[in-house]
Amino acid sequence: MPPANPTPLPLDDGQLDRLETLLEAPELDDAMRLDEIQGYLCAALAGPRPIDVEDRLADMLGSAEAVDSEAGQEAAGLIRQFSEALAAQLADGDLPTLLLYPKDENGEGPYDYLPWCHAYLAGVDLADDDWFDCIGALGGADAEEQADYLDERLFPLLLLSGEMEAIVKKHNEAWPKGDERAALEKECQDDMPYAVAEIYRFWLAKRGIGTIRESTAKVGRNAPCPCGSGKKFKQCCGGD
Helix, strand or coil, rough: CCCHHHCCCCCCCCHHHHHHHHHHHHHHCCCCCCCHHHHHHHHHCCCCCCCHHHHHHHHHCCCCHHHCCCHHHHHHHHHHHHHHHHHHHHHHCCCCCCCCCCCCCCCCCCECCHHHHHHHHHHCCCCCCCHHHHHHHCCCCHHHHHHHHHHHHHHHHHHHHHHHHHHHHHHCCCCCCCHHHHHHHHHHHHHHHHHHHHHHHHHHHHCCCCCCCCCCCCCCHHHCCCCCCCCEEEHHHCCC
């Protein structure tokens, strides 16, 4: 008799190739790339409450109309399987095998981490519950320690996406150059799978012990700022 809840099977090479092909179909001209979908899903599966993949298919495939197309329906089926297997892998504590493309269009040279990291951070930003707001709701020194830990584990993604450099330069602080910068980037590249897995496990533990509380007066980072400026909350009062 098969197990009641069999482990979802990851996409094999043929299915990954098929998904890549579908994502380039004319009906899906605004779809994310495969590397971006993986990064986006890793963030969507983490957080105070995991995001249902059904609620994010339009983001990944470009629009609701794209999802309804023939190519979109086939791609959606593969993304569902991909998401289920990724969630099972992360829940088991396994490191994700990052799907990355070379920077060179000819398929040579170093891998390009930027699109993957951008997609992950977009998944964080679009979460229904702001990650740091939920930690802050705990209050006390424990909340500060947990926020510091999450900051530390997000650092590789922030650095490889270019966001950390922008933040540092905004505050007129020095940013490493040359060999020092290359070494820091290499360290973050090596650390990234561990960071992604540990962030997932961090939130899984929080959900398990019931420490995540909803805020009744929460303002989404992409919502209009309540101050009336007309800007998004994250670009106004919710900014750094």
